[in-house]
Amino acid sequence: MLKRRHAVYIISRCFASRLAIVGSGPAGMFACNGVLRRKQDVFVDVFEHSPVPFGLVRYGVAPDHQEVKNVINTFDTMFEKNRDRLRLFCNVSIGRDIKFEELLDNYDAILLAYGSYKTRTLQIPGSKNTKNVISGSEFVGWYNGMPNISAPNNLENVKNVIIVGNGNVALDCARILSSSKSGDGKLRISDIPNxxxxxxxxxxxxxxxxxxxxxxxxxxxxxxxxxxxxKVEKWSSKIEISPEDQQKLQNLLPTLERKKKRLTEVILKNSGKSQGERKCQFLFHWVPKEVIANKDGFIEKIRVENVEKNGQEIEELPCDLLIYSIGYETIVLDGVPKNEKKMIDMKDHCRVNLPNSSVYATGWCAHGPKGVIVDTQQQSIFVAEEIVSDFENAENANAPPKTLEILKSRKIPFLSWDAWKKIDNEERDLGKKTGKVREKLTQFDRPEVYFKMESKILDGPNVGYCSSSEGEEEDFKVVKDEDEHQANVMKKFGPSSNTGAKGVLSDFKAFREQTKLAMEQKNQYFLEQAKRGMMMGSKEEREKAQKEEDEFELEESELDEIRRKRMLEMKKMAQNKIIEIVNKNQYSDAIDGSNKYLLAVLIYEPENEECAKLTYLCKVLAADYGNVKFIRATSRLLGMSDAFRANGVPCLQFYKDGNLIGNFVRISAMLGQDGDVAKLRKFLRKQHIDLINGGYASDSDDGDDED
Known part of the structure; x- marks a missing residue:
């Protein structure tokens, strides 16, 4: 019988679609995962201009937010499971190393997902050439270990820091600076480089x-x-607002929607004057007007103006380090159309307005720098659906892309997935020595170890989208020439009854029939197990059912009665264990309370068979795990898009300490048609969801759960 990976490769010569993704951050990777799961005969190449993958997750998310960075585990699994049809090209810049037009020539579709990585500059006198005036993204990149970013000068002499901006990047900078001086040691176990x-x-x-x-x-x-x-220890952090602003906020409170209201309440609760040796002050209505440097070229003061006083109130504040976080600019690649706002010209929510081509865009490069990773994920799911739908309606596919040949001819060193895993493993091993998540490498100047030219890997496992599993088919070799490759396949697995396209279809049909037969046998086994009372329930219940069957030769009707009683018992155990949410306030309150428990949120659609099945599975889990609180809500109640309601449910989310640690969209597709409680439990363990202790497990294995 044809091995599946080889069958897919042969079929790909005639029918496969080829997708190029520009950017390996969350937007591109969530979309990539969606496409690969929905379409088996698609091959994907991911291009990343940085030396290593995962973009904002690796170099943007704060090091003390490891629960957010854990999404990398999902991307890691995606690459490992799809080695035969997914390739990674890091250190390759589209526009510099490969032209956008060359992507159009080599791929059936292109997805732009490269984010907004150009920071808006501070346009005030003295800011351009003065030392220790840096952007927030530059400072974030530095403490996150991004290569080729220098440290602020003379940090040991920095006493006064001013941060311009009122967004999360400004908060991250302030928190990392203050936490490093708190003495609590929390950053020492994160992935911030030592x-x-x-x-x-x-x-x-x-x-x-x-x-x-x-x-x-x-x-x-x-x-x-x-x-x-x-909450940063040894620091007095206060929001210093005027009595007028305080009264204004009090008046606004009754009119605000839930999320904004809670934020305003936090502001009012923490307003006042900072006291103590170390202070963090939030000041409003002030804008920087001029940077004043000392004789050595370092910033010494910053002149600021109160905008409410129409230039009548100007102060000079001492400053040794100025960090500005005033937004990002979207970069549009050469060859990609621009609109009047100098952003990518979009035809609709996900398609680029480029005639006679299939070019898509998602994330910040498409819609501007807004939202968090969860928002990006929902956008990417929609884009993946559209790409797959367009592929299904396409007439022809391109020939295999000549990416490797292009990189070789231009002598562009790139980092493949296998090379990245060497770095990943090395970082994790270095981190274990000091009790850290990982110790990031910050310089990639070892090309003999990390970067491999195409000429060195033409016969390697990541070429031609085809590889043999380790330890099997050792005499099967992937070669550059496709005809010779297919000849090797046929020599190994025997000839087809037909040649050409008919032979391909014949082989694939035989493969599908074998797969169908295996599935039918598996389903028959599950049916027999269900009759014997072996499918659902706890370990004790299954042992009881088995013992009863061994001791008595029961009639079918008696078995039905045992199953019925067991189901009633389980329903009774699970009663009131999963709470129906009827408004958004309950949803927000449950997330706020997740410091006391692990929160599981089932997002569903009424009268949806898959949602009904997952509801039942969650009820069983709710009865078994007291440290997990289960709630469910309709997707419409939570304001999900039409595309999400149609294609994203059932969705199972997990929150801990107010943070999203797991987000499994269309989880029924991941579990398969035969998904049961045991399979769901095992799946969650692989995703590091610890149901027993009610939290996130940093390590997990593929073994079965305690049941």
């Missing part, structure tokens, strides 16, 4: 001021990030 943390801990920082141009009602902070700043 050399970066050493410099931060040796700094002389005592005062941090966060300046906002507008009032406190206009901040773009999220509640979680704002609360975290007030």
């Amino acid at each position: 050399d970066r943390l050493d410099l931060l801990e040796k700094s002389g920082i005592e005062n941090i001021k966060i300046l906002g141009r507008r009032g406190p009602e206009n901040v773009s902070f999220t509640i979680k990030e704002l609360k975290e700043q007030f």
Whole structure:
């Protein structure tokens, strides 16, 4: 019988679609995962301009937010499971190393998902050439270990820091700076590189001021990030607002929607004057007007103006480090159309307005820098659906892309998935020595280890989208020439009854028939097990059913009665264990309370068979795991899009300490038609969801659960 990976390869010569994804951050990877799961005969190449993958997740998310970075585990699984049809090309810049037009020539579709990585500059006198005036994204990239970013100068002499901006990037910068001087050691177990943390801990920082141009009602902070700043030990963090602003916020409270109202309540609760040796102050209605440097070219002061006083109130604040976080600019690749706002010209929500081509865009590069990773994920799911739908209606596919030949001819060193795993494993091993998640490498100047030219890997496992599993088919070799490759396949597995396209279809038909037969046999086994009372229930219940069957030769009707009683018992156990949410406030309150428990949220659609089945499975889990609180809500109640309601349910989310640690869209597709409680439990373990202890498990295995 044909091995599946080889059958897929042969079919691909005539029928497969080829997708190029520009960007390996969350937008591109969520979309990639969606396409691969929905369409088996598609091959994907991912291009990343950085030396290593995962973009914002690796270099943007704060090191003390490891629960957010854990989404990398999902991407890792995606690459490992799809080695025969998914390739990674890091250190390859589209526009510099490969032209956009060359992607159009080599792929059936292109997805742009490269984010917004150009920071808006601070356009005030003295800011351009003065030392220690840096952007927020530059500072975030530095402490996250991004290559080729220098540390702020003379951090040991920095006492006063001013941060311009009222968004989460500004908060991240303030929190990392203050946490490094708190002495609680939390950053020491994160993935912040040790050399970066050493410099931060040796700094002389005592005062941090966060300046906002507008009032406190206009901040773009999220509640979680704002609360975290007030919890930093040995620091007095306060929001300093005028009596007029305080009264204004009080008057606004009854009119605000739930999320904004809670944020405003946090602001009011933490308003006042900062006291103590180390202070973090939130100041409003101030804008920077001029940077004043000392004789050595370092920033010494910053002149600011109160916008409410029409230029009548100007102050000079001492400043040794100025960090500005005032937004991002979207970069449009050469060859991609621009609109009047100098952003990508979009035909609709996901398609680029480029005639006679299939070009898509998602994430920040398409819609601007807004939203968090969960928002990006929902966008990407929709885009994946559209790409697959368009592929199904396409007439022809391109020939295999000549990406490797192009890179070889231009002598462009790139990092493949296998090379990245070497780095990944090395970082994790280095981290274990000091009790950290990982110790990031910050320089990639070892090409003999990390970067492999195409000429060295033409016969390797990641070429031609085809590889043999380790330890099997060792004499099967992937070669560059496709005809010779197919000849090798046929020599190994025998000739087809026909040649050409008919032979391909014949082989694939035989393969599908074999698969169908195996599935029927598996289903028959499950049916027999169900009759014997072996499918559902706890370990004790299954043992009881088995013992009863061994001791008595029961009639079919008696078995039915045992099953009926067991189901009634399980329903009784699970009664009131899964709570129906009827408004968004209950949903928000449950997430807020997830510091006391692990919260499982089932998002469903009424009268949906898959949702009904998952509801039952969740009820069984709710009866078994007391540390997990299960709730469910309709997708319409939570304001999900039409595309999500049609294609994203059932969705199972997990929250801990207010953070999203698991988001499994269309989870029924992941479990398969024969998905049961045991399979769901095992799936969640693989995704690091710890149902027993009610939290996130940093390590998991593929073994069965305790049942």
